[in-house]
Amino acid sequence: MPGSTHGSTKTMGVLTVGGLVAVTAYSVALGSNGWLWFGWVILVLLTLGMVVSRGN
Known part of the structure; x- marks a missing residue:
């Protein structure tokens, strides 16, 4: 389905x-929690990987 990747x-x-x-x-x-920021x-x-793969 072409629209599902964009969604x-x-x-x-x-x-x-x-x-x-x-x-x-x-x-x-x-207070800051390093594990939350790591996650x-x-x-x-x-998300960036999905954006880049969508462009190909």
């Missing part, structure tokens, strides 16, 4: 931005 990439982008907001709010309220970086890398 998946868009969903990953929304989850990545939402994750950034959640990790930032957690860090402000309760968010992995999510960003996965």
Whole structure:
């Protein structure tokens, strides 16, 4: 299905931005947690991988 890849990439982008907001709010309220930031970086890398693979 041609539209499903675009929808998946868009969903990953929304989850990545939402994750950034959640990790930032957690860090402000309760202090920084390195594992949360590590997880968010992995999510960003996965999202970027999806964007790059969609372009090919």
